[in-house]
Amino acid sequence: MYFVDTIELTGLGNRGYLAGGGRTAVAVDPPRDIDRVIAAADRRGVRISHVVETHVHNDYVTGGPDLARVTGAAYLVPAEARVAVRHIPVHDGDRTVVDADAGLTLRALATPGHTPHHTAYVLEEAGAAVVVFTGGSLLVGTVGRPDLVEPRLTERLARAQHASAHRLAAELPDDTAVLPTHGFGSFCASSAASGAATTIGKEKAGNAALTRDVDAFVADLLAGLDDIPAYYAHMGPANTAGPAPVDLTPPAPADADEIAARLAAGEWVVDLRNRIAFAAGHVAGSFNFEAEGQLATYLAWLIPWGKPVTLLAESPEQLAAAQRELVRVGIDRPAAAATGDPSAWLRAGEAPASFPRARFADLAGRRADGDVVVLDVRRAAERAGGFVEGSVHIPVHTLHRRLDEVPDGQVWVHCAGGMRAAIAASLLDAAGRDVVAVDDAFAEAGPAGLPVRTA
Known part of the structure; x- marks a missing residue:
């Protein structure tokens, strides 16, 4: 048998x-x-x-x-x-x-x-x-x-x-x-x-x-x-x-001063918490890749290969799981890591950064009041099936290289369900843009009153 x-x-x-x-x-x-x-x-x-x-x-x-x-x-x-x-x-x-x-x-x-x-x-x-x-x-x-x-x-x-x-x-x-x-x-x-x-x-x-x-x-x-x-x-x-054996021991711990120094040096600091917690408060300049999402795929896709990365996790267990995910795609050793929440990751006197989350119904109401930038970060094949009329299209995996292509104004960013929009919102927020993350299923865009066209 x-x-x-x-x-x-x-x-x-x-x-x-x-x-x-x-x-x-x-x-x-x-x-x-x-x-x-x-x-x-x-x-x-x-x-x-x-x-x-x-x-x-x-x-x-x-x-x-x-x-x-x-x-x-x-x-x-x-x-x-x-x-x-x-x-x-x-x-x-x-x-x-x-x-x-x-x-x-x-x-x-x-x-x-x-x-x-x-x-x-x-x-x-x-x-x-x-x-x-x-x-x-x-x-x-x-x-x-x-x-x-x-x-x-x-x-x-x-x-x-x-x-x-x-x-x-x-x-x-x-x-x-x-x-x-x-x-x-x-x-x-x-x-x-x-x-x-x-x-x-x-x-x-x-x-x-x-x-x-x-x-x-x-x-x-x-x-x-x-x-x-x-x-x-x-x-x-x-x-x-022939890959080297993996090392899943915990990374070196980083305090608030080291996190700030790594950000100042142009390294990536990645917050693994869920997108709701990240939007509510995070270290300015950090990026949000949810541990429960396709972490390895999207982080490895976006990060310049070989760039040092520091991981911020809500618990040692979340950090360990993320390390395991990342070694599978060749991101072997985080430069450093910290667990907890922004209160432990910010230096004295620093306030957490934040940005709002919304639904497509909120976007429909906001567009009626004035012009906003609608940024679609889905892949081209997804957009071909339907898109918000007048939206700008920059797939999330290219956004970090194309931030200067996002028009001026408040940016409402969406994807198909919310996870990639959160990544994109964190990139825009780190670049100093006024951003709103649309955390909603794209199927709700039309019923919410937004004009949706197909390619």
């Missing part, structure tokens, strides 16, 4: 897996904080004998080499990936025994498309396929995006995605469980994918890669590609070279 445990990376929209029998197991696409995988193996009472990568990841730093080193497991990587760390190259059709007593083997299937070397792994029990780990190939209702390697390869890889999906559908039984790494909010997915359980049979019925001809599929796939997070440029090289 086999088992599969999921290692969820909610903030990044990814999943790793531990699969095996009664004695040994294989880790598939493990996260960099490998203690979670080791704990899962301990709960099962199994030894991790193999660690496998479906591809060299572009959206997070892998824990594969470190997990293999710590556990003594064999490290399997697609042969064409050319990583610098010690590994066993995997070729199409290779079989690896996972647990002999349970009759479990892992069969490699070349599935290029997300990357040229991408490989899926089929878990077989007594020779019958039961699970396929599809990485960034066949996802739930979609496929992994093909534009992360090299622009000149994008169309070729899109066509390869179609062919790889069809190979999986042709060679595996309909009841084979499909377990992808990407696609649960990850920007590695070519379009939105659900977190629902799926099988080869379900994907045959509803996945565009399996229901549309290659030309129509590729045309739609390429037309739907959105911006790539800037930090992706650093993930592939880090994984190819």
